[in-house]
Amino acid sequence: MPFLPSTRLMLFMLGSIGLITLPHAWHIPPLLFGFFTLLLLWRLLSVWQPRYLPNRFGVFLLMLLGIGLLYSQQHSVFGRDAGTSLFVVALGLKLLEIHGRRDVYVIVYLAFIVAVTQFLYEESILMALYILLVCGVLLATLITQNSQAPQTLAALKTSAAIILQSLPLALVLFVLFPRLEAPHWSWLDNDTHAKSGLSNTLEPGSIAELSLSPELVFRVKFAGDLPPPAQRYWRGPVYATTDGVSWRAPPVLGRENNPDQPAFTGVTYDYTLMMEPQKQNWVFALEMPTQFGAGLRRNGVYQLITNKNPGDRAEYQLSSSPVYNTGGISKTERRENLQLPGKPSEKIVELVKQLQGRQAGPELFIGNLLQHFRQENFHYTLSPEAMPDKPIETFLFERRAGFCSHYATAFVYLLRVAEIPARVVGGYQGGQINDVGGFLEIRQADAHAWAEAWLEGRGWVRFDPTAAIAPERIERGVNVDLQIASGAVNFSPIQLDAKTLSWLQRGRQLWQSVDYNWQRWIINYDTVNQRAFLQSLGIDNFVKLGYWLLISVAGVGGVLAWRLLRPNLRRQDPALMLYRQFCAKLSKAGIKVDVGDGPKTVAERAKGLRPDLAEAIERITAIYIRLRYQSDTEASDLQVLKKLVASFRV
Amino acid sequence: MSEAALPLKQRLKLSRFFSGEAPTAGPIVLTQRRVFILPTQRGLAFVLLILLLVLIGFVYNNNLAYLLGFLLASIFFVTILHSFKALAGLTIQPARPQAVFAGQAGPYSFQISNPGSQPRFAVDLTLQSELSISLAAEQTQIVTLYQPTHQRGWQLPGTLTVSSTYPLGLFRAWAPLRFDSPLLVYPKPANQQLPFPESGGGQDKPGQNRRSGDEFDGVRVYQRGDAIRQIHWKAFAKGQGVHSKYYSGASSSELWLDYQQAPGHHLEERLSQLCRWLVDAEQAGLRYGLVLPGLRLPPDNGAAHYRNCLQALALF
Known part of the structure; x- marks a missing residue:
């Protein structure tokens, strides 16, 4: 056929x-x-x-x-x-x-x-x-x-049922099936998807591009309290070399000499950081990381570098302390952080002098400079006009409107003119708390640039000139939803539609929380996570794991089998079952019961062959007929039938 | 309906998997004792598919690939239960089969009932012929399957295999069943049309070789056993009730079919010839008697007599 x-x-x-x-x-x-x-x-x-x-x-x-x-x-x-x-x-x-x-x-x-x-x-x-x-x-x-007369809906229903019944077992296998670290085969790598994010160079405007991106960069779950918003600086690349327009992070090679461990005082925050896939192998730790796992190292500028593939999601256990002292500075380091692209212009030298750059101590100068930003009508905007030529001077003396990278670069430039070692630090600032999941979400829109100056006795100290102009930026963080709704960063909170926005935010938080757990428990469940999880269950070797696997598969399978196979045996009419027992007894005695024989026919034949049992046969048949086919049954009928059939001897 | 437990030795007998347990008369409920399940070729290919998915998950360190692989593995497992469910609880009872002549396909009827609330899709029944049925919840169906017949006498049905690959075709659940419901096979009627034998078995009066209905004698009220061709249809059509035409030849002379007179070299040939005569005589509406060594059926006609005679031949 x-x-x-x-x-x-x-x-x-x-x-x-x-x-x-x-x-x-x-x-x-x-x-x-x-x-x-x-x-x-x-x-x-x-x-x-x-x-x-x-x-x-x-x-x-x-x-x-x-x-x-x-x-x-x-x-x-x-x-x-x-x-x-x-x-x-x-x-x-x-x-x-x-x-x-x-x-x-x-x-x-x-x-x-x-x-x-x-x-x-x-x-x-x-x-x-x-x-x-x-x-x-x-x-x-x-x-x-595989069906005779299939119906679309019935088939879909059955397949849904089969999948639902299979899910528990699949999850057990997922959790317990040993994950082995697969060798990394280079011929399998052809991931060419471009990802946005911070790069090695800081161009004027490079951070502004990110400011509208809700793309997640990493998530942080704190073991205890969260640090206050003003301390949420997530350290990234350090830009020390400049040509006057763009700033570059010094090549990482050659700076591998591990810096001294900074001296930490005060609180320590322990947290889990989950990086989304990135282009660079940077891990954005809270300033300053005190402890980090084996897969990470700290380079010469206190930035954490991972040796995993940055294209994969990865989870890190970190500790940070916001109060630190990095100690002294080497000659090379001092020279590098005083580097200027040629002689500064008259105007700039004049400004530095006016702010008492060389006479008073560095701390006074920095205070004056921040005061200058605050008082001299500087603005914070994410859509400044382009300043292609001499951006620092144009910004300081003409436009006086820019965003974090403008302020940070101008600040560092002026400090260097005042012979204070300084550098620009890139990274993220703030982050949004997800109420549902209880973690911080840091997005591209939180990208930030700030400055770091080396001070005698204090080491490298963070200064954020943006905070002087737009303290809200630091205190409250970027409202991504508002930003995307209005199409621009705006720190004066216009009430777009507070209610809608709050629902939007709530929905987003819920979704992000689900997504976080999905990433954390499903996607990122690797060898290390599995080992940790299994050890918390007391499984520390393969033999034990084998037992667990066997027992849980058998357990889930047993429950499933019980649930699936139970109803079929119950639905039968008890009267019919009893009558069948009776018929079986008759057949044993040689009284043939044929298909299609009604109970009366059977009774007649049986009585004819075994007149001695006529009474019992008649009673059983009568009660059975009443139970099966008539409405006037008595409550005790079934019990009586049961007894009669049980005591029926041929 | 609990069946007696099988002793271990029988339980492990290999033939149980292929040809079933010893024949029984009564209805058989399909339980875990009767139903066997093994993966089909497609099921084995499915296992390879699962291995491939898990391998992809391993190579690319991709947990979702693992998850899909494990899901398919669980589906594979769950399908075993569904395969069992496709047959479990079905009750199969043989019906008393209709007798046939040797050489004809022997019809065996079975009543299959689905006592559960779950419909059964695609239950395959195989004897020598095959049939696929589906049963709605609490539905009972009677099916007839055929098996060739060769020899006269009682013939037991072979192994009836009830099977299903529902739902996914990864497993085949089957139950080989043997029933003690024999089919009566009459001898095969001889091919050549020989004239009826001349003399009656052991009687003085010579047997008639005349066809009945030579001399029309009258009409009498229909009696059970009168041949259909004797019915007086014209009178029936006029509304005068059912009457049979009455032939003098049919009543006065009786045909004796005697084993001794049947030509043939051996027993089977003779029985075959007798069978032929019986068929012809019944069709002709004659009154006939049968004489076999040690058995004598007095002349009569009608369906019941015909069956008795044929049964005597079949079991001789």
């Missing part, structure tokens, strides 16, 4: 395959995705017009075309992109030759592989839910294959 997949089955299958491949439109070369779409549409059309299907030769030609396209686009079959393309094209080609049930299975299995490749590109909770739903439809396809 030739296999003819029903129209319903085909639509089911093609629909789910279309859905499962759809997100790859953004991942694989357009030519290959186009080829796949063409094949899918071709197959869809052939559901109604089977004569349009290509013959074997046609499929062969298409296969050659597919191989050609794959080769021209990927040059390889290894690696994430090439592998994904290969499976997508194979799936498309397989669609054109469905000759038997076996082919349907091959297609569904291929679709599952394509589904898993989606996770190599995106691991969000939404993608996971999407794939789960489409997998449900794929399972429903298989159910349709």
Whole structure:
């Protein structure tokens, strides 16, 4: 009998395959995705017009075309992109030759592989839910294959039930299945997605670009109290070299000489920091980190560097103390942090002199300078006019409006003219508290630049000139929602629509909290996390883990089996069951009970053969008939029937 | 309906998996003792798929790939339970089969009832022929499956296999059942049309070789056992009730079918010939008696007599 997949089955299958491949439109070369779409549409059309299907030769030609396209686009079959393309094209080609049930299975299995490749590109909770739903439809396809008269809704319901029943066991396996650190194969790396964020150079305007980005950079969960907002400086790259326009972080190599551990006094904050995928291997610790894990090191400018792949999400256990003294300064360091691009202009030298830059001590000068910013009508704005030529002078003497990077660079420049070692520090400031999850979220919009000056006896000390102009920026942080709603940073809180905004914020916080836990417990559950979690359960070796795995799988499976198999045995009419026992006893005595024999017929025959039992047979039959077919049953009937059947001896 | 527990030795017998336990007469409820489950080829391929997904998860350190792999693994496990559920609780009872002539396909009927509240999709029944049915909740269905017959006598049905690959086709659950509901197989009627034997079995009067209905004698009220062709349809059509035409030849002369007179080299050939005569005589509406060594059925006609005679031949 030739296999003819029903129209319903085909639509089911093609629909789910279309859905499962759809997100790859953004991942694989357009030519290959186009080829796949063409094949899918071709197959869809052939559901109604089977004569349009290509013959074997046609499929062969298409296969050659597919191989050609794959080769021209990927040059390889290894690696994430090439592998994904290969499976997508194979799936498309397989669609054109469905000759038997076996082919349907091959297609569904291929679709599952394509589904898993989606996770190599995106691991969000939404993608996971999407794939789960489409997998449900794929399972429903298989159910349709194995039922007599399938109904779409019933098949979908069954597949949903199967998935729900499977989830607990899947979670147990997920938690207990040993995670081994996979070797890092370089041929698998082709992650070329550009990420925004701080870079090695600080150009005027580079931070302004970030100020509207709600993209998450990292999240922090404190073990105890949170530091006050004014101390939430997350240290990033240090920009010390300037050409007058842009500032660069000194090359990290050559500065590996581990600086002395600063002297810490006062409170210490312990926290877990979870970095989102980044371009650079920087970890933004709260100033100043006192302790950090083995995967991290501190470079010469007190910045934490990770040796993990920055493209992966990673979690770090850190401690920081906001009160510190970095101690002395080396000659090289002093020279580097006094570097100026040529001689400063007359105007600047005049300004420094006016602020008592060289006569009084550095601390007085810095105080004067901050006072100057406050009093001389300086403004904070995220959309300043461009200052391509001599940005520092233009800013100080003409525009007097800028944002953090303008203030920080101008501040450092003036300090250096006053022969105080100073540098610009980039990073993030503030962060938004997620009430639901109880953690801080730091976004690109929180990117910030501040200054650091070296003072005798105090070491490197942080100064934030922006705080002098716009203290709200530091105290309250950036209101990302407001910012995005209004399209610009605005520190005078205009009440856009307070209620809507609060709902918006609340919703975002809830979502972020869910996402945080998703990232933390699902995506980021690696060898280290697993070991920590399992040790908290008292599992410290593989034998124990094996027992746990066995016991919990058996336990969950047992509960499931009990739940699933129970109802079938209960639903039977007890009277019928008792009557069947009675019939079984009769058959044992050689009284044949045939299918279709009514109870009366059986009774007559039995009485004829065994007159000695006539009374019992009659009573059993009468009560049974009353219980099964009549409404005037008595409450005790079932009990009586039970007793009679039990005592019935042949 | 609890069945007696099986001793361990029988429980481990391999034949239980293929041909089922010893035949029983009564209804069989499919329980864990009767139902066996093994993965199909597709199920094994599914295992490979799971391994591949977990491998992808390992190579790319991707927890969601792991998770999907584990989900499919759990689905694989849960499907075992569903496969069992597809058959568990079904009650199968053989119906008394209709007798056939040897060489015809032997029909075996079974009553299959689904006592649960769960509908059953695609339950495959295999004897020699195959049938796929679905049962709604609390539905009972009677199915007939065929098995070739070769020899006269009682013939037991072979192993009835009730199976299902529902829901995902990853597992096949099957229950091999054997029932003690034999089918009566009559001898195969001989092919050649020989004239009826000349003389009656052991009687002085020579047997008739005349076809009945030679001399129309009259009409009498229909009696059970009168042949259909004797019914006086014209009178029936006029609303005069059912009457049979009465032939002198049919009543006065009786046909004796005697084993001794049947041609043939051996027992089976003779029985086959007798069977042929029986069929012909019944069709012709004759009154016939059967004489076998040690058995003598007095002349009569009608369905019951016909069956008795054939049964005597079948079991001789």
